[in-house]
Amino acid sequence: MDSYYVATFYSTNYALKCERLLKNKDIDIKLIPVPRQVSSNCGLAARLTPQNLPDFMELYKEGLVEVEGLYSVEQEGKKLSFTLLEQE
Amino acid sequence: MFHYMDNAATSFPKPEEVLAVMEHFFNNTGGNPGRSGHRLSLKSGEIVYETRDLLAQLFNIEDPLQIVFTLNATMAMNMALSGLLKPGDHVITSSLEHNSLARPLRYMETKGVEITRISCSPPDFQISLEELEQSIQKNTRLIALMHGSNVTGTIFPLKEIGKIAKKHSLYFMVDAAQTAGAYPIDVQREGIHMLAFTGHKGLFGPQGTGGLYIDPRLKIESFIRGGTGSLSEEDRQPDFMPDVLESGTPNAMGLAGLSAGVKYILKEGIDKIRGKEEELTFFLLKGLKEIDGIKVFGEESVKRRMPIISFLVDGVSPSTVGEILDDEYNILVRVGLHCSPWAHESMGTIPEGTVRVSLSYFNTEKQVDNLIKALKEIVKEEVETS
Numbered sequence: 171m172d173s174y175y176v177a178t179f180y181s182t183n184y185a186l187k188c189e190r191l192l193k194n195k196d197i198d199i200k201l202i203p204v205p206r207q208v209s210s211n212c213g214l215a216a217r218l219t220p221q222n223l224p225d226f227m228e229l230y231k232e233g234l235v236e237v238e239g240l241y242s243v244e245q246e247g248k249k250l251s252f253t254l255l256e257q258e
Numbered sequence: 259m260f261h262y263m264d265n266a267a268t269s270f271p272k273p274e275e276v277l278a279v280m281e282h283f284f285n286n287t288g289g290n291p292g293r294s295g296h297r298l299s300l301k302s303g304e305i306v307y308e309t310r311d312l313l314a315q316l317f318n319i320e321d322p323l324q325i326v327f328t329l330n331a332t333m334a335m336n337m338a339l340s341g342l343l344k345p346g347d348h349v350i351t352s353s354l355e356h357n358s359l360a361r362p363l364r365y366m367e368t369k370g371v372e373i374t375r376i377s378c379s380p381p382d383f384q385i386s387l388e389e390l391e392q393s394i395q396k397n398t399r400l401i402a403l404m405h406g407s408n409v410t411g412t413i414f415p416l417k418e419i420g421k422i423a424k425k426h427s428l429y430f431m432v433d434a435a436q437t438a439g440a441y442p443i444d445v446q447r448e449g450i451h452m453l454a455f456t457g458h459k460g461l462f463g464p465q466g467t468g469g470l471y472i473d474p475r476l477k478i479e480s481f482i483r484g485g486t487g488s489l490s491e492e493d494r495q496p497d498f499m500p501d502v503l504e505s506g507t508p509n510a511m512g513l514a515g516l517s518a519g520v521k522y523i524l525k526e527g528i529d530k531i532r533g534k535e536e537e538l539t540f541f542l543l544k545g546l547k548e549i550d551g552i553k554v555f556g557e558e559s560v561k562r563r564m565p566i567i568s569f570l571v572d573g574v575s576p577s578t579v580g581e582i583l584d585d586e587y588n589i590l591v592r593v594g595l596h597c598s599p600w601a602h603e604s605m606g607t608i609p610e611g612t613v614r615v616s617l618s619y620f621n622t623e624k625q626v627d628n629l630i631k632a633l634k635e636i637v638k639e640e641v642e643t644s
Contacts, residue, residue, distance in 0.1 A: 181488030181501050182292030183323055186307040203295030213487050214295055214303070 172245040175218040176252070177226065178204055178238045182213035188226075188235040189216065197225050207252050208241055230256075260588035261625040265459065266408045266436055266566045266616030267592055272462045272519065279518040280464065283511045291510045292487045302510050309517040310500075316520055316528075317453060318444040319471055326503040327469045327513060331435040332358040334454035334470035337503060338431055339363065339402070341478035342452075345370030347399040350428075352385050352414070353604045354378045354407045357597045359433055363402070372397065378604055382557040383410040391422050400429045405443070406436035409601040409614065410556035411539075411566035413441065420449025429476065435459060436564055439523050440619075441532055451476055460618075461523065463516030466509050478503060531619045535565040538617045538626055542567055545630035551637045555605055555612065568605070568612035571637060576613045579636060583613075586641055587632040589625075591615050 179185045185201055192199050200217045209215070218226050229235045240256040262270045283305065289298030291306040310322035319325065328334045339362050343349065351363060353375045363373050374393045378385050390401070401423050406413050416432060423430035431452040434443055438453075439460030445453055450471075457467030472478055483495045484505030496502055523531060539560045546554050551572040557563040571579050580593035594611040595602050602608045615629065635641055 180498060181486065181496065182303055183307065183488075183500065186292070186303050187323060189304075190307065190311065201300055211488060211490060213292060214300065 185214040265618035273522040275518040280515040283514040312520040330468040331456040337481040404433040406564040411563040416448040457516040462519030565617040
């Protein structure tokens with residue numbers, strides 16, 4: 171079983187801003203298409219590893235990244251289950 | 259070979275990186291920025307975001323998402339005025355403004371907006387700060403001015419004007435078409451609430467790129483509405499920046515080119531670029547002064563002007579001077595009114611206008627020298643001037 175986190179944004183621009191802020195701190199996140207299970211927004215979400223999460227949360231709490239929702243994801247084979255952790 | 263001296267219209271040549279980046283985008287990136295989520299759309303989105311980020315660095319803008327991309331400075335100013343002003347508002351502007359601001363303001367007048375123009379008189383065509391402050395009324399909402407004149411080269415003191423705006427709680431909009439990339443601009447230091455810029459002049463980008471910075475405390479109503487790649491289930495325009503003002507597929511390839519232009523400026527350093535342009539302006543002014551029969555307009559000190567110089571040749575119409583320079587000397591300048599009837603009214607040069615030489619970082623002393631030699635021959639009527 172694989173676990174990771176997914177952050178969704180109001181717009182792709184917020185996702186791109188988040189990616190850049192984290193990259194400037196040498197934290198690599200992956201931008202992915204928004205999973206349909208959690209949002210009908212088109213565009214991008216950020217996939218975070220458990221290691222990335224604390225740095226991401228720091229930026230979120232400082233108000234530097236604006237997030238629509240933050241989810242933990244459990245992956246078993248092709249099956250994904252999402253749990254909402256934070257919502258604006 | 260020709261000497262291009264019409265950089266106030268559009269800069270030429272551009273740094274070679276600009277074309278290289280655009281070609282790379284065309285051949286390898288291609289995707290619609292921020293729309294589809296696949297790798298090429300993502301790459302394209304990153305490039306557009308990087309362009310915002312670089313411009314934010316250049317103008318000391320805190321949040322890159324407060325920059326909206328437009329086709330040019332004209333579109334940016336139309337967007338700003340129509341999204342901010344209401345009937346009964348009063349706007350203070352100058353008598354040097356380009357039609358890109360003059361015409362939208364005249365249009366807003368028909369919608370019940372009041373305008374005051376502050377005169378800018380010879381010899382230096384500088385704005386009177388006293389007159390500006392005295393013209394503030396109860397209903398004044400906005401001071402809207404150019405930074406550098408496309409006709410006289412005058413540079414307005416933004417910091418001082420920004421202070422007046424702050425003191426009276428007014429918004430301050432700056433048209434940086436002639437100065438962005440060529441003269442330092444800091445929106446925080448200068449108290450600018452809206453900065454309109456074009457990509458294809460001092461920023462060395464391609465035509466069809468430009469933008470508007472908007473202070474985060476300021477809400478501008480949407481200008482055109484449509485697809486943004488965000489809140490797609492919603493049939494109303496998003497209210498967040500930049501999506502509220504940025505609908506439809508942008509000119510991503512052009513913005514990639516603009517990013518290379520801005521990178522070039524940041525790499526060279528704006529002080530170095532400004533220094534070279536001041537030097538060239540000094541040589542040009544000195545050369546023109548030595549020719550009897552040429553009248554130069556505007557500020558004498560190179561520190562207080564852009565490398566944009568308007569002049570008249572005794573007894574020869576500006577259009578004839580332009581034609582001779584082009585045909586006989588391969589020197590390309592602009593003649594006439596430069597889309598700026600207000601400025602030429604202030605100079606008393608309506609309807610014929612002036613000859614305008616506008617230099618860039620890529621002009622040379624030798625080119626300026628050749629221009630001076632050509633003008634000496636024209637004045638002495640060594641070439642046919644009929």
